Amino acid sequence: MQPRSRLEIILATLDFGPIIIALSKNNEQRRGPIGYRIEAKLNALIAMRVYNMSSFTQLVERLNHDPVFRYDCGFEAFGKVPSIATFSRFYDQLANSEALHELFKQQVKEAETMGLLDTSSIAIDASKVDANEKSVPRKDIKDDGQSANWGSKLDTNGNQITWFGYKLHIAADVKSELPVALSITPASTNDGIMAESIIKECSDNLNSKPQYYLMDAGYDQKSIYELIRKDYKAQAIIPLNHRGAKEPPEGLDWDATPICSAGYRMTYWGGSNGVNKFRCPHVMGKCDCPFGSSWCSDSNYGMVVKTRARQDSRLFTVPHRGTSNWKLLYNKRTGVERCFGRLKKHLGLETGLNVQGIKKVKTHAYLSVITMIASVVAINKNKSSSAFIAA
Template sequence: MNIRQNCIFSFEDALKIQPKSRLEKIINTLDLKPVLCKLDKPGEIKVRPKPYPAYAMLNALIAMRLENMGTFTQLVERLTYDPHLRYVCGFEPFGTAPSKSCFSRFYSKLAQSGCLETLFTSLVKQAEEMGLLDLSSVAIDATKVEAYEKSVPRKNIIQNGNAADWGIKSDTNGNPIKWFGYKLHIGTDVKSGLPIAMKVTPANCSDSSVALELVEKCCANTQSKIVYFLMDAGYDHREIYSVIRDKYHAQAIIALNKRGAKQPPEGFDWDGTPICSARYRMVYWGSYQGVNKFRCPHIMGKCDCPFGSAWCSDSNYRMVVKTKVKDDPRLFSSPHRGSANWQKQYNLRTYSERCFSRFKENLGLEDGLNVRKITKVETHAYLCAITMIAAVIAINQDSSTRSSAA
């Protein structure tokens, strides 16, 4: 007959001596005080017959995103049958788990308070202080988010800027994609691939209309100087170029959208390259303090001009043309549009696509979306972003601790 001996340690003591799980490390990086202060009744959300701590409810939602759970039902089942998960989140390990309706009410309260944006901003600042963000270049882009609610005809949609709507955009192959729902706009640091600013809009909202708001959020959430803002052709609007240059003293790296565009001024090509009197494109020769320099293509060996090098200028240096970015921020840029340095910066824009991929494949941005209304969808997106940034911070803190111990 086997007799089970009594445990020397309690359940809580046994967990404390175990190696910390990934979720524990992430939760330890979060300072939830600003979040709890913004809730109506900080510290707990009351659900009969027993109150549950608000910080535990929020930790459970983060665990839901980390484990890529699709519904509140899955979360409740995990909490019910996993006492370790209950303990890590902050619930009583031998108590009951919150119900689905409890999480639903807490989620509504969280969405109304808007406190997750504060937590997100604090994590961005923490990542910047740890040197995880470079911030010299920020990519801005948007992705589709299909709505959880049932689609309705466009004529029945109330156009108040908050309801789900129909959107259409082209994929990488130019094929149109149509969906009913929302758009998630993100400013992404190109070094780490981490989001530093976010906004959710109905799907019919154009990318360019949100660009300047995202730029403002990027600059407000960080301390470092952002030099380049990288965007695709959907953001090709003169106001975006001008505001980024004049207000934020940065350079917009945006692909030209020639559809419906006017012809370039006389003497210039589409990308702002001067055309010499013999109708050859002049050679870009560098930029300095917002001034681009171009030289004669014949003297640079790029063409065989029938008029020779002395046709346009008597100088030994031959013909030189300079353009100033301030004269036309859209046509002229520093570095010059199409140059190797410009193209190198523009290629970094793909980091925003990687960020979207992690949101959708690892954090359940679309598959895990089981809430309606734009405020709750934005809360869902912030939970994804908070989980991603907190995970990166936790990994680097753990690596630093190991290095110090070694």
């Protein structure tokens, strides 16, 4: 017997039962020209992402010329296969049903149960998705929250890029770099506006609750800090966007470190439960204040200042900005960028986007992320089985 193919191993981890039931109920009278099974067509769409195919034409050609591939997808090894039009109609049905969301949620929970996700830190970001349709002038754009639009943002090198299409918003686990929540919006949608819905979906999809949400300066909005602190009992790790300010807030440095009455940065002395503690820099040997510690305090311990998140959750974070712990957490945010990179390079997030309309683009994104998680789940299940057999 031949060993199982990569596609077989991946498909074995997916349970299409709920999708099949949903599509069958909604389309009882529309089964396709020769009644191809829904499961086989779903398998074929996943196979497109596994082998990074860019169109239904490629898929049908592979099905016609490769009997093993055809059999792995669930079609008869020497029988007929669906046409391009059949796959296109099925894709429309799948997009309108939004049934893939539950399968994605199911995959996330399985990965968490298997210990593949750490979930203590979640990175959130957005990436451009070019539309596979003719661009239109800005003045003719339909600002309905559904149509493709013009977007603009800085890339990782600080260059301004502009595109016509959509944005893919993703929350990714920083340990596995797997997506745990996603959304598709027109390209003009501000990243910060989507933060609330992405965080909510992330919380709904995971059994455990994240401690930190990591985002770039584009999400630096006080409402996001407040939401994460009050509603999710977690901490937002976001660089401050000073928005052209010429001076830091009164009594603070640019990173929200208190400034003593003599004009020196106070020394961070730890934090917990939303409170950071700072001590006199002269007593701590960080500066040689001409007034000494007695200028601010009669105690040999020196003056102490505490900042509290409830005073201003945007400025005052635990751990404090600029500390090694804060930097260590923020550096993990690059995990979501690598997640985007794999989706685009290996799973056809951009090159395989031969569809139009936000519903179909979202379906394409779900197929890509479901395939990514299923691949990791399959690899780890295969390793466990091999270890069991060896034992």
